[in-house]
Amino acid sequence: MDLDAILLQVLNGLDKGSAYALIALGLTLIFGTLGVVNFAHGALFMVGAFCAVSLERLLTISQISIDESKTDFLGNPLEVETPYIEMWFGEAIGQGIIDWSVPLAILLTIPVMLIIGIAMERGLIKHFYKRPHADQILVTFGLAIVIGEIIKASFGATENPVAAPAALARVTDVGALVGADTINVTYPSWRLIYMAFAAVVIGAIFAFLQFTTFGMVVRAGMADRETVGLLGIDIDRRFTIMFAIAAVVAGLAGVMYVPIKPPSYELGMQFLVISFVVVVVGGMGSLPGAVAAGFLLGLLEAFASTEWAKDIIPGIDQIIIYVVAIIILLTRPRGLMGRKGVMEE
Amino acid sequence: MAILQVRNVSKRFGGLQALNDVNLSVEAGTVHAIIGPNGAGKSTLLNCFVGRLIPDTGTVMFDGKSLLGIKPHQINQIGVSRVFQTPEIFGDLSLLENVMIPTFANRDGAFKVNWWKRADRESDVQEHAEAVLQEIGLYEKRHEIADAMSRGDKRRLEMAMCLSQDPKLLLLDEPTAGMSRADTNATIDLLKRLSETRGLTKVIIEHDMHVVFSLANYISVLAQGTVIAENTPELIKGDPRVKEAYLGTEAE
Amino acid sequence: MFGLNRNDTLLLIFVAIITFAAPILMNPFPTESSLAQFNAGYPDLMQRFVIFGIFAIGFNILFGLTGYLSFGHAAFLGAGSYACVWMFKLFGYNVLPGIILSVIVAGILSVAIGYISLRRSGIYFSILTLAFAQMSFALAYSVLGQDMFGLQGGLTNGETGLQVYTSDPQIFHSEAAPNLPHLFGLPMRETWVWEYGAWSFQFNAGFYLCAIIMLVVFYMSIRIFRSPFGMMLRAIKTNQNRLNYTGVNTRPYALAAFVISGMYAGLAGGLLSAMDPLAGAERMQWTASGEVVLMTILGGAGTLIGPVLGAGLIKYFENIFSKINDAILEGWFAFLPETIGDAVVWVLHFFVGKGWHLTLGLMFMIVVIFLPGGLVGGLVQGAKRLFGGRRRKNAPPPSASPTSQAAE
Ligand SMILES: Nc1ncnc2c1ncn2[C@@H]1O[C@H](COP(=O)(O)OP(=O)(O)O)[C@@H](O)[C@H]1O
Numbered sequence A: 001m002d003l004d005a006i007l008l009q010v011l012n013g014l015d016k017g018s019a020y021a022l023i024a025l026g027l028t029l030i031f032g033t034l035g036v037v038n039f040a041h042g043a044l045f046m047v048g049a050f051c052a053v054s055l056e057r058l059l060t061i062s063q064i065s066i067d068e069s070k071t072d073f074l075g076n077p078l079e080v081e082t083p084y085i086e087m088w089f090g091e092a093i094g095q096g097i098i099d100w101s102v103p104l105a106i107l108l109t110i111p112v113m114l115i116i117g118i119a120m121e122r123g124l125i126k127h128f129y130k131r132p133h134a135d136q137i138l139v140t141f142g143l144a145i146v147i148g149e150i151i152k153a154s155f156g157a158t159e160n161p162v163a164a165p166a167a168l169a170r171v172t173d174v175g176a177l178v179g180a181d182t183i184n185v186t187y188p189s190w191r192l193i194y195m196a197f198a199a200v201v202i203g204a205i206f207a208f209l210q211f212t213t214f215g216m217v218v219r220a221g222m223a224d225r226e227t228v229g230l231l232g233i234d235i236d237r238r239f240t241i242m243f244a245i246a247a248v249v250a251g252l253a254g255v256m257y258v259p260i261k262p263p264s265y266e267l268g269m270q271f272l273v274i275s276f277v278v279v280v281v282g283g284m285g286s287l288p289g290a291v292a293a294g295f296l297l298g299l300l301e302a303f304a305s306t307e308w309a310k311d312i313i314p315g316i317d318q319i320i321i322y323v324v325a326i327i328i329l330l331t332r333p334r335g336l337m338g339r340k341g342v343m344e345e
Numbered sequence B: 001m002a003i004l005q006v007r008n009v010s011k012r013f014g015g016l017q018a019l020n021d022v023n024l025s026v027e028a029g030t031v032h033a034i035i036g037p038n039g040a041g042k043s044t045l046l047n048c049f050v051g052r053l054i055p056d057t058g059t060v061m062f063d064g065k066s067l068l069g070i071k072p073h074q075i076n077q078i079g080v081s082r083v084f085q086t087p088e089i090f091g092d093l094s095l096l097e098n099v100m101i102p103t104f105a106n107r108d109g110a111f112k113v114n115w116w117k118r119a120d121r122e123s124d125v126q127e128h129a130e131a132v133l134q135e136i137g138l139y140e141k142r143h144e145i146a147d148a149m150s151r152g153d154k155r156r157l158e159m160a161m162c163l164s165q166d167p168k169l170l171l172l173d174e175p176t177a178g179m180s181r182a183d184t185n186a187t188i189d190l191l192k193r194l195s196e197t198r199g200l201t202k203v204i205i206e207h208d209m210h211v212v213f214s215l216a217n218y219i220s221v222l223a224q225g226t227v228i229a230e231n232t233p234e235l236i237k238g239d240p241r242v243k244e245a246y247l248g249t250e251a252e
Numbered sequence C: 001m002f003g004l005n006r007n008d009t010l011l012l013i014f015v016a017i018i019t020f021a022a023p024i025l026m027n028p029f030p031t032e033s034s035l036a037q038f039n040a041g042y043p044d045l046m047q048r049f050v051i052f053g054i055f056a057i058g059f060n061i062l063f064g065l066t067g068y069l070s071f072g073h074a075a076f077l078g079a080g081s082y083a084c085v086w087m088f089k090l091f092g093y094n095v096l097p098g099i100i101l102s103v104i105v106a107g108i109l110s111v112a113i114g115y116i117s118l119r120r121s122g123i124y125f126s127i128l129t130l131a132f133a134q135m136s137f138a139l140a141y142s143v144l145g146q147d148m149f150g151l152q153g154g155l156t157n158g159e160t161g162l163q164v165y166t167s168d169p170q171i172f173h174s175e176a177a178p179n180l181p182h183l184f185g186l187p188m189r190e191t192w193v194w195e196y197g198a199w200s201f202q203f204n205a206g207f208y209l210c211a212i213i214m215l216v217v218f219y220m221s222i223r224i225f226r227s228p229f230g231m232m233l234r235a236i237k238t239n240q241n242r243l244n245y246t247g248v249n250t251r252p253y254a255l256a257a258f259v260i261s262g263m264y265a266g267l268a269g270g271l272l273s274a275m276d277p278l279a280g281a282e283r284m285q286w287t288a289s290g291e292v293v294l295m296t297i298l299g300g301a302g303t304l305i306g307p308v309l310g311a312g313l314i315k316y317f318e319n320i321f322s323k324i325n326d327a328i329l330e331g332w333f334a335f336l337p338e339t340i341g342d343a344v345v346w347v348l349h350f351f352v353g354k355g356w357h358l359t360l361g362l363m364f365m366i367v368v369i370f371l372p373g374g375l376v377g378g379l380v381q382g383a384k385r386l387f388g389g390r391r392r393k394n395a396p397p398p399s400a401s402p403t404s405q406a407a408e
């Protein structure tokens, strides 16, 4: 493998890893703060993705008019659909808005995920704090099925592609980007943006937990819930907010992922398994662990899917993540950065 | 003859020296009390006997065999049973089952796939378990679920579980903590009775001096991981170092 | 009888009667009636009832007794399926060797997976089993499905799935034997139809073979539940630590339970192939593991009959509920005023037909939230509340089994 090929796989790995890390971050946050194993987290990722689909659908609601000046091949006057948005804002701006519907959907995703997160925590998760982890897994697993089915009923069983803005739906010359002309790699621009986006979100979460009082209390709660409770701090309300934040993170990870993988109602379940593997490899409840494991597994997966790796071990691309998960769990019982005693009973 | 020999045992948790060069020897057939303020390392010491912790240095010999490096179930199988500081029982099972399980472990060893026979047809085990429950005064409640018991009953149940195994050495970690005076006295009577009828060796951790002085033949005082005094109860009572440890003179 | 106490014997006899009479009981509606679509008494579906019943009974021995939640049992189901088809390919269509091998193969695989996974507990165990099963799925789907060792299609024939070709050796295949799965000459497809009035009942050889096997393994699971071994497994669930300090080596107990349940899963997989000689990798996918979890929980984990009930319900919903479409709904609610009728149909249509998974998910959530003991646990609770008081007054509880609280 030459350097360019390696770089390409590094980018692939970072790309996958960004998504894994973002989902795992929220998952491990919920686990670390609330002590809840949330099997519906993949579904939250999916809901985020469908925010983009919904927004695009909303924006393209059209008025159907008959254009007498044109005819179809049977000679009938042609029906034309004009999105209302183009009628209101003019064609150029209207089309621009539609074109940018994925990034714009972020504005929709945040409130939607906040509401869903709060509703979910108050309505369901709250009642499961004291129940065994198996019960938490089961009820959220049921919820994941329900969410998936609601999506299916609303958006159909097929994939729902939404394109990235045209300006970003091309490839970037990575060499030029970093200013090294020895590098001769091009990479889809949107994927590079996704990485940057993930980095910003991850950075924001860490900064929030590190530098705000709220974050400090939550971190203390993660370390020792009972003591914080004894201090008379209303930790429950904060945990509700934490759950909502985790839901928002999952939703953001999902909404931006739409141009990379067109969402279908199965998306949640597809990402659920892998994100749990990531969390467990990183160590349940460890935020840096989730991020590290996300990128580690993303990179390993990328390199395992090269022909070079597949020639050495056939099928390695299919199983690498699970092999790594098994090895890490056996050699480091609590994952890469897990704390002692978490989830042992 | 000393049935339990503890030599130079030390254990560190990070920056905390929980046990510091502890020596102890427990004579067969006696009741050996370990007393000391909270956090002195008493439970930690017991943990080193039953395989929950492995000391950093030192040896623990029981009946001529080392207890270090073997698994908890092996330690139990050679005759050491423990009552924990917070009751450790099988909460979802009935009292009778709670006592049958250790009895099975005694009869069948650490592992046996005995899947064809009905548990309630194992009359030897069942009768033995019932007899032990009778002895400890829980027979009437034998079909109730352990989790539904009062705290005191849970402790007694745990004691019954240990006794059903006829251990050579019984370790009791604060068996009367949180009990009412009446329950405490009942427990003292029970333990006394056991000493008479079974003559088994006991190591007992206790805060309640009334309990300690009614039962113990010998006392070791542990403070900050070190045995600061050991003697017969009469002599320990007057020992100034013990008072100091309890009154908490902070001087090291 | 059978070395069981009175209640268990009654339960076994009850299940046996229901099972044997299933072709009649499941077909309550006359063939021509509009309700005939709710009949479940056709061979294919009834076979699934009992086969997935076996799967769930086995899963319950692990999860219900020890509390170890495996998300990887589909691997054993799939392995059993492949093993059975291989026996067809090599030796011929008699199902007996296939069924036996499927149990053995699943047993070996579960020793390996269980030995490693049981080094961890809690969610780590769940994820390890999930990882192993996903790995098995990926391997069966891709690598093991490529040509190897001169075998075209490898061990699993990849995406297409493993099936029997005329070019296969089938060395014990005789001319007299039927050219499809059979038991010593009795084809599994053989169905005797009994026309009774407007009804038509189908008695299928394959179904009865599965039913007999299910009753045998159900009986075995009752014995396990009531045995000292079962008691140890329940003790693992409540307090594994205590059990260790009680002189019991818990790891081999958990492994034994894991392997037994793995063999049940393999048996179920083998039977699936014996009924329909085709094995695909999707049987190993984690959704299949999830399905058996759903079945067990829905019916009631840790109860004897719960998993069978759960398996039956889910398979019934899958087949029958999913057939109800809007036209049928409209037929039902035609008596309502049109607008109300339309509204009702519109609401219901999300829950039936293609949307039956929604019903399943909701049902499942409701059970986990409100009935932690599953349907059977809920029934037992209800019954206790109804009859409990009276019984206590009349007589002390029979001194019978110490294991009575895991009853029914
Ligand atoms: N597993 C452990 N990890 C870290 N510190 C421990 C552990 N177990 C006990 N300790 C510490 O060791 C000291 C002795 O504890 P313990 O033996 O329980 O005291 P006690 O004499 O009250 O039974 C305490 O300060 C306790 O916090």
Ligand SMILES: [Mg+2]
Pocket (backbone or CB within 6 Å): B042, B043, B044, B085
């Ligand atoms: Mg203590």
